[in-house]
Amino acid sequence: MFSGTQLAAVLNALPDPAFILTRSGRYMAIFGGIDARYYHDGSHLIGKTIHQVLEAAKASWFQQEIEKALLSQALHIVEYGLAACDVKGLQSDGPAYSLWFEGRIQALDFPVNGEDAVLWVASNITARKELENRLRMLSEIDALSGLLNRRKLMHVLAEHFDTFQRYGTPLAMLIFDIDHFKRVNDEHGHLAGDVVIRTAADVCRSELRSTDAPARLGGDEFVVLMPHTTRDQAAPIAERLRQRIACTLQALGSIGEGATISGGLCEFRPSDGSCEDVLKRGDDALYQAKRAGRNRILCTE
Template sequence: MDEYTLASHYYLLLDALPEHVFVFSEQGQYLEVFGGQDNHTQFDCKAYVGQYLHDVMPLKSAELFLSYIQQAIKKNKTVIVNYHFNNDTMIRFPDDIEPPKELWFEGIIKPLAERYHDQKTVLWTARNITQRHYLEKQLKALSETDELTGVLNRRAFMNALYNKRQQFLRDTQDVSLLMLDIDRFKSVNDSLGHQAGDAVIKHVTELCQQTIRQVDSLGRLGGEEFAIILHDANLDQAYQLASRLCQRVATQPCIWQQQPIKVTISIGLSTFKIEDKTPEQVIQRADHAMYTSKHLGRNLVSIFSPNHQGQFPKI
């Protein structure tokens, strides 16, 4: 096999690679493009050869990609990154090809020994992981979602509480926690059955979602017990929201099999403190306040704090 035929043979092999393989200069110029048959973009990207990242994608994306290249060169080691293209960041496609709405890729960027006009170069392998990304996203959502209500389950809520505490320690912005429990829930299950109990739980969930803000986090901790993280809310603001929620639940019965089921809830409040060692401490205070509401007759909002302890008038 002569030299020309051998070179052609190797190019055919490279073009048969399932993922796109790019050779970039350290300035972000496309030097070579191979493969990509399994990336499902309907575009082999060979038209990019000779062009620069800034020529084929928006500025922000080009700068990000260039930083990945320079990071691999600087560290002289392989860098693995995940990135995506959407309407705002999509690479430029030929006019006869309709760009996908969104693409996710895993990029493996390896420094090369070869130079191009005294510039260092990298080998960038791009694997389309769009399907995997959405599958992982779906599995993550399932693992974090309460099956009955669709809100955060206990594990996901505790993660959200931990993250909110870390944010609180950075900016000391007020954060309040509501613990709430459905009053006399066992009697609903015992007298009407578990399907009625499930309907009541979903009813209370919907009323909570209607009352809180998008920035707040609602979780079902188990059974008939819920918790709500209120972002940027002091005790007075949290009490106002909790009062509205308590009143809304008390005045809007759950309709099950065309029959109304009267529902009330007991709520306990507390706020994050700098001196707390763990997120569980704010839960313990709010939980204590919630059981104060239970003890004092239910359908109450109680606050636990150094300056506000005890109960408020029954709604």
């Protein structure tokens, strides 16, 4: 059997810190946290409350998670970020970005200092979160343009279609491609074509609203989703984008000569059976714009 001294030594040898926190949010004890890559000595926290240590919003969140663990009496697992600005007195110290932690919270079956209490074990998972974010970017972002890829576009479009069916929330969609793009590739090579695609994507990022979702559908074809926007409201946005892309492509010199865009603008309709219906209408309008002479946006009726 371990002696009390040996047990304390075992607890203090834990690589991740373990906190004893009361229902009122007071730090009653701290064990472990010897992995100096991620943790500093936290002994100064003992006796303080989370509201004395953390900014109000973050402290309230911790308080809520303690309550949840006490209520369930089962292991409660959470993930959370902590930045220097979340800790009182550390606004100018520590990393400006958030470090990410997994909290494993278990209610204790005995009171501490007359209060219900939990054991909160915090593990630094920042590296894992960064890897998850990189993998998410690879699965959702088009490598050439930096816009949403087709897979993510269809997911977002389906979500908006569900919202439209439930609540009637409008969404306008612009689908466009680059006029004479084949000529750019044939005369100047595929690297020049890549420049044209990236340039059009850059204009989308700079000209569209923060709520809009531009995506590269494939090749030189792009889609812009404009949530909470009717087709009529979207028309001047689409026209401004057309003009701005044409102007920016012309500024590239010979590789952008004659490179404009043609597009189709449409919106969800009550008669739509799926989000593919709106894509088809937009695509049809795009090809009507091509047949009408290019360098224009046509709206579906």
